[in-house]
Amino acid sequence: MTGTLDIPTVQAFLLVAELQSFTRAAEALGTTQAAVSMKLQRLEAVVGKRLVERSPRAVRLTEDGAAFLQSARALMEAHDRALLGERSARQQLSLGISDHAAGPELVPLLERLNAVSSQLSFAVTIGFSRDLLDAYDAGALDGVIVRRESGRRGGEKLAEDSFGWFASPRLKWRRGESLRLATLAPPCGVRAIAVRALDKAGIAWNEAFIGGGVSAVVAAALAGLGVAPLARRIAPPGMIDIGAEHGLPAMPLSKVMLHSKIGDPVKLAALRTLAAAFRSAAAKT
Numbered sequence: 001m002t003g004t005l006d007i008p009t010v011q012a013f014l015l016v017a018e019l020q021s022f023t024r025a026a027e028a029l030g031t032t033q034a035a036v037s038m039k040l041q042r043l044e045a046v047v048g049k050r051l052v053e054r055s056p057r058a059v060r061l062t063e064d065g066a067a068f069l070q071s072a073r074a075l076m077e078a079h080d081r082a083l084l085g086e087r088s089a090r091q092q093l094s095l096g097i098s099d100h101a102a103g104p105e106l107v108p109l110l111e112r113l114n115a116v117s118s119q120l121s122f123a124v125t126i127g128f129s130r131d132l133l134d135a136y137d138a139g140a141l142d143g144v145i146v147r148r149e150s151g152r153r154g155g156e157k158l159a160e161d162s163f164g165w166f167a168s169p170r171l172k173w174r175r176g177e178s179l180r181l182a183t184l185a186p187p188c189g190v191r192a193i194a195v196r197a198l199d200k201a202g203i204a205w206n207e208a209f210i211g212g213g214v215s216a217v218v219a220a221a222l223a224g225l226g227v228a229p230l231a232r233r234i235a236p237p238g239m240i241d242i243g244a245e246h247g248l249p250a251m252p253l254s255k256v257m258l259h260s261k262i263g264d265p266v267k268l269a270a271l272r273t274l275a276a277a278f279r280s281a282a283a284k285t
Contacts, residue, residue, distance in 0.1 A: 003045070003046040005046060005047075005075065007075075007076070007079055009042055009046075010043070010075055010076060011029075012025060012036050012039040012040060012043075013039070013040060013051065013052075013068075013072055014072055014073065014076060015029065015036075015273065015276075016036065016040060017052075017061055017065070018273075018277070019112065019276055019280050020058065020060065021059055021276075022036050022040075022054075022059060024276035024277065024279060024280045025276065027272065027275065027279070028272045028275070028276040028277075029272070030272060047064075047068065049064040049065075049068070050062050050064060050065075051065035080119045083119070091119065091120050091121070091266060092120065092121045092122070092123055093117075093120050093121070093122050093123070093142055093143075093270055093271070094122075094123040094141050095124050095125070095141065095144070095145070095274075096124075096125045096126075096127065096135060096136060096144040096146070097124060097125070097126055097132075097145045097146075098126075098127070098129045098132060098144075098145060099126050099127065099184065099213055099214045100129075100188070100189070100190045100214055100230075100231065100234070101129075101145055101146060101147055101159075101231075101256045102126060102214070102234070103231070103233055103281075103282075108277075109274060109277050109278060112277045113273055113274050117266075117270040117273065120266060120267065120270050125141065126213070128184070128187055128188055129144075129146035129147045129149060129189055130187045130189065131187070132144045133152070133259070136259055142260060142261075142262050142267060142271070143259060143260030143261075144258070144259050144260075145158065145256060145257070145258050145278065146256070147189050147256060147257070148255040148256075148257050149189065152257075154259065155258060155259045156257065156259075156275065157255050157256070157257055158256045158258050158275060158278045158279055159233070159255070159256040159278065159282035159283075160253050160254070160255050160256070161233050161255075161256065162231070162232055162251075163194075163229055163230065163251040163252075164229075164230065164232050164235065164241035164251075165194075165227050165229060165241060165243040165248045166228050166229075166230045166235045166239040166242075167224075167227045167228065167239060167242050168221060168223065168224045168240075171224050171226075171227065171242070173227070175203075175246060175247060177204075178205060178206045179198065179203055179205040179206075179226075179248075180205075180206060180208035180209075180226035181194070181195075181205050181206065181207050181208060181209075181229070182209040182211065182217050182225055182226035182227065183207060183209075183211070183228065183229065184210070184212075184213070184214065185210050185212075189254075190229055190230075190254070191229070193251055193252065193254070194229035194251060197249040197250070198248075198249065200249065203248070207226075208220075208225050208226035209221075209225045209226050214230075217230075218230070218235075221239060222238055222239060229251065231254065233282060256278075256282070258275050258278075
């Protein structure tokens with residue numbers, strides 16, 4: 001070793017490792033990709049090993065980088081404990097995430113957030129975008145990740161989703177028959193978009209299944225109970241989009257937005273990491 005480790009450099013390494021992207025790590029840190037790259041170069045010079053393999057398409061840890069990862073996490077945890085001193089109670093970051101925006105990447109998102117945010121505990125509420133925005137406006141949530149509501153201004157775009165009409169391959173439906181839908185109950189915005197599109201196209205429909213969450217809607221569609229309007233990003237394997245084959249109407253694109261009013265630097269850093277991780281996960285689908 002030819003120097004001393006510094007905390008910002010190790011933090012940058014952890015973010016690159018967790019987000020698998022210099023660009024996303026820079027977003028989380030509020031800096032530039034070039035600055036993150038320079039931090040990693042300095043870190044590699046200090047430890048005397050190549051930690052990260054860089055290519056135009058991917059960023060991955062070398063064998064030495066993977067070995068260093070656990071030590072880097074331990075160092076950051078010790079640093080955070082030193083800052084907290086005798087305070088045993090950790091701060092809590094309260095988030096609301098729309099069920100139709102969460103998708104299959106929710107678990108890895110929270111894993112990445114936990115890996116780089118040892119000072120925080122997390123309270124996550126899954127629900128309808130409108131209900132979450134009401135709770136956020138009332139001060140009950142630090143931030144929300146929701147689908148853009150009509151007339152709602154502000155926020156930061158995390159993704160833009162296209163939608164399809166997803167069903168089991170076993171589902172049988174002929175044009176002219178009433179289309180059996182599997183949806184969330186009102187005030188679900190995705191349900192409203194789907195129903196408006198069907199009404200405008202003159203396609204009769206009925207609600208064959210109303211679920212309390214997207215996982216229930218997906219299960220019903222996979223079981224053949226109906227067709228589920230879903231963002232392509234969150235539609236699981238085993239479902240097919242029957243829209244083009246059956247002449248179902250196209251649905252408009254929908255933006256996933258982050259709203260927050262956080263001033264605390266620890267919470268803000270965690271939220272920036274979450275936003276970067278969400279973008280990274282959405283870009284891969």
